[in-house]
Amino acid sequence: xxxxxxxxxxxxxxxxxxxxxxELLQGYRALRRARHFDxxxxxxxxxxxxxxxxxxxxxxxxxxxxxxxxxxxxxxxxPSYRESAAALTFGxxxxxxxxxxxxxxxxxxxPPDVNMVQFYIPIATxxxxxxxxxxxxxxxxxxxxxxxxxxxxGTSEGDFHEGLNFASVxxxxxxxxxxxxxxxxxxxxxKQMKVPRIAQKAQGYGIPGVxxxxxxxxxxxxxxxxxxxxxRKGEGPTLIEALTYRVxxxxxxxxxxxxRTEEETERWLKRDPILRxxxxxxxxxxxxxxQEAELMEALEGEFLAAxxxxxxxxxxxxxxxxxxxxxxxxxxQLAAWSYLRREA
Amino acid sequence: MIAERETRVLNNVQAINExxxxxxxQDPRVVVFGEDVxxxxxxxxxxxxxxxxxxxxxxxxxxxxxxxxxxxGIGLAMAGLRPVAEIxxxxxxxxxxxxxLSHLGRMRHRTRGRFTVPMVIRAPYGGxxxxxxxxxxxxxxxxCHVPGVKVVIPASxxxxxxxxxxxxxxxxxxxxxEAIKLYRGVKGEVPEGYYTLPLGKARVVREGQAASLFCxxxxxxxxxxxxxxxxxxxxxxxxxxxxTLVPLDTETIFAxxxxxxxxxxxxxxxxxxxxxxxxAARIAEEALDYLxxxxxxxxxxxxxYPPFSAVENYYxxxxxxxxxxxxxxxxH
Numbered sequence: 001x002x003x004x005x006x007x008x009x010x011x012x013x014x015x016x017x018x019x020x021x022x023e024l025l026q027g028y029r030a031l032r033r034a035r036h037f038d039x040x041x042x043x044x045x046x047x048x049x050x051x052x053x054x055x056x057x058x059x060x061x062x063x064x065x066x067x068x069x070x071x072x073x074x075x076x077x078x079p080s081y082r083e084s085a086a087a088l089t090f091g092x093x094x095x096x097x098x099x100x101x102x103x104x105x106x107x108x109x110x111p112p113d114v115n116m117v118q119f120y121i122p123i124a125t126x127x128x129x130x131x132x133x134x135x136x137x138x139x140x141x142x143x144x145x146x147x148x149x150x151x152x153x154g155t156s157e158g159d160f161h162e163g164l165n166f167a168s169v170x171x172x173x174x175x176x177x178x179x180x181x182x183x184x185x186x187x188x189x190x191k192q193m194k195v196p197r198i199a200q201k202a203q204g205y206g207i208p209g210v211x212x213x214x215x216x217x218x219x220x221x222x223x224x225x226x227x228x229x230x231x232r233k234g235e236g237p238t239l240i241e242a243l244t245y246r247v248x249x250x251x252x253x254x255x256x257x258x259x260r261t262e263e264e265t266e267r268w269l270k271r272d273p274i275l276r277x278x279x280x281x282x283x284x285x286x287x288x289x290x291q292e293a294e295l296m297e298a299l300e301g302e303f304l305a306a307x308x309x310x311x312x313x314x315x316x317x318x319x320x321x322x323x324x325x326x327x328x329x330x331x332x333q334l335a336a337w338s339y340l341r342r343e344a
Numbered sequence: 345m346i347a348e349r350e351t352r353v354l355n356n357v358q359a360i361n362e363x364x365x366x367x368x369x370q371d372p373r374v375v376v377f378g379e380d381v382x383x384x385x386x387x388x389x390x391x392x393x394x395x396x397x398x399x400x401x402x403x404x405x406x407x408x409x410x411x412x413x414x415x416x417g418i419g420l421a422m423a424g425l426r427p428v429a430e431i432x433x434x435x436x437x438x439x440x441x442x443x444x445l446s447h448l449g450r451m452r453h454r455t456r457g458r459f460t461v462p463m464v465i466r467a468p469y470g471g472x473x474x475x476x477x478x479x480x481x482x483x484x485x486x487x488c489h490v491p492g493v494k495v496v497i498p499a500s501x502x503x504x505x506x507x508x509x510x511x512x513x514x515x516x517x518x519x520x521x522e523a524i525k526l527y528r529g530v531k532g533e534v535p536e537g538y539y540t541l542p543l544g545k546a547r548v549v550r551e552g553q554a555a556s557l558f559c560x561x562x563x564x565x566x567x568x569x570x571x572x573x574x575x576x577x578x579x580x581x582x583x584x585x586x587x588t589l590v591p592l593d594t595e596t597i598f599a600x601x602x603x604x605x606x607x608x609x610x611x612x613x614x615x616x617x618x619x620x621x622x623x624a625a626r627i628a629e630e631a632l633d634y635l636x637x638x639x640x641x642x643x644x645x646x647x648x649y650p651p652f653s654a655v656e657n658y659y660x661x662x663x664x665x666x667x668x669x670x671x672x673x674x675x676h
Contacts, residue, residue: 076423105456106456108454108455108456108458109455109456109457109458109459110455110458112458117422117451117455117459118454118455118458121446122442122446122447125415125442125443125446125447127415128411128412128414128415128416128418128419128443129415129416129418129419129422129443129447130419131412131415131416131419132415132416132417132418132419132420132421132422132423132427133419133420133422133423134419135416135419135420136419136420136423136424136425137423139375139401139420139425140423140424140425146419158411158439159411159412159415159442159443162407162409162411162412162415163412163415165407165409165412166406166407166409166412166415166416169406169407324452324453324456324457325449325452325453325491325492326452326492326494326515326516327452327457327460327515327516328515330544330590330591331544331591331592331594332591332592
């Protein structure tokens with residue numbers, strides 16, 4: 001199976017680019033914004049101002065390229081925990097994301113105009129749900145689509161199979177994006193499966209499967225755009241395999257030196273999705289270092305303002321533990337709530 | 345008033361079918377689905393005729409995958425529909441436990457109410473009808489141990505219809521377990537038309553002074569039978585049908601214990617860790633002073649439910665075992 005690619009490893013276009021100059025600039029800004037978030041989030045984590053954080057460094061293009069095809073108040077995003085870049089690009093406010101990674105309830109619910117379900121922790125369970133969300137759009141007469149992200153390890157789960165099969169049988173408008181980042185914590189992809197390409201698994205469901213260079217934003221964006229267009233037209237789901245690499249640890253608590261070599265990581269750093277996109281823009285004469293500096297300053301300003309906003313969120317109260325269990329508090333929750341109000 | 349309505353004699357499956365029919369007619373968001381639910385109308389015919397009436401978009405068959413069914417339903421519900429899923433047998437729910445434990449009851453909590461799952465999962469459960477392995481399981485305790493879900497188990501056609509309509513209207517996920525033994529085993533007068541019965545309320549189905557029998561689902565008729573036998577010997581037993589296990593109506597339970605001073609808890613699931621243990625614990629915690637004898641449980645044995653065989657009847661609690669327990673609490 002061929003891998004869809006538009007940029008070479010240095011960012012030079014290999015063929016005609018199916019995006020406008022304006023889109024290329026929008027895409028680069030979104031990539032930079034994601035990288036900036038990730039870097040600053042790790043700093044906050046080291047300062048003890050975030051909880052355990054799963055970084056996505058190296059995977060920005062694979063997430064941003066898909067999210068750029070979606071409309072937050074119309075389409076749906078069901079991400080797993082490593083998809084802060086997708087969430088951010090989709091429309092989740094940075095302050096909400098910070099609160100979310102602080103495990104603060106104030107960050108758990110997306111704003112009313114952002115159809116993102118809180119990051120999923122169990123692996124692949126959101127795929128059957130995303131198939132249901134997607135099918136519901138058709139039943140409700142909308143042309144909205146759902147996008148769901150997992151990693152290579154997630155394809156081993158039963159819900160990967162059940163979710164893809166349901167999506168296929170019901171012709172649901174769904175994008176299943178697998179970020180094949182080489183590692184499921186410490187287990188390499190070749191110990192996870194025998195097929196060389198995850199996209200091949202789509203054949204088992206009678207749906208299109210595409211492998212794309214996940215570090216090439218132009219490629220991811222154009223593949224996702226086509227899949228979204230198909231889904232909106234009622235032509236069903238697509239499985240997208242984005243080949244990428246998690247250059248960062250699994251989480252802020254992980255030590256990758258226990259399972260992989262630095263050489264491997266170094267090789268992938270040379271294919272960095274942000275550098276490639278920046279070089280593409282420079283090559284096309286669309287970008288300058290002055291613009292870069294301006295962008296970085298704006299991103300830092302945006303991030304600092306978001307941190308300030310997050311810092312102002314009021315502390316969660318102990319009795320909120322038993323709120324939102326049911327729409328109306330039942331006797332057992334009410335008893336616990338009264339106790340916590342009184343004693344906590 | 346429901347009491348003033350015309351009634352018809354229906355069995356439990358017919359009452360459930362009627363409730364599904366009325367829900368589909370009343371609320372365009374309701375969809376009914378599961379294995380063999382559409383064209384065939386379900387293995388027990390609970391959705392008989394509904395696909396023909398409401399079309400394949402509203403009543404449909406799914407692939408044979410329980411985690412898929414529950415996960416798909418969670419998605420439908422989050423997107424604004426009112427899914428009513430059928431799991432063919434409660435003993436087939438186990439592949440869906442990840443969806444149930446990790447997501448079904450947590451979605452409201454983990455999104456602070458941004459997304460909710462107003463979904464009903466119906467499943468036939470329980471023994472007494474000579475089914476193959478796994479078909480007679482009673483996994484209600486597992487479901488009651490999941491935060492954020494409600495668990496309802498009706499014991500008569502009139503109750504089944506009104507409770508199912510309440511469950512479908514409910515803003516939170518509801519498990520609706522239907523005793524297979526009662527599907528065609530009981531008939532009763534069922535009010536015509538749409539009506540709901542409140543979730544979270546137990547009901548005293550037989551009044552008595554000597555001892556209280558706490559039961560639900562398929563065990564209610566067994567308790568009533570035992571109470572009739574005891575009455576012939578002059579012992580008046582009170583039978584309390586819990587109907588909703590979560591949220592549990594402890595008020596009715598404690599009032600009955602206060603009245604009789606003796607409690608027998610009856611369930612057909614395996615005894616250890618069963619929901620009856622929760623009832624016993626609640627009574628011990630809150631109503632100990634009323635008790636004149638230790639609480640006794642009558643339940644399935646700590647063994648897998650035996651598939652159809654000559655010994656099946658020895659697994660499920662019956663009137664004989666119930667009366668032994670009653671004797672024990674009365675002679676303490």
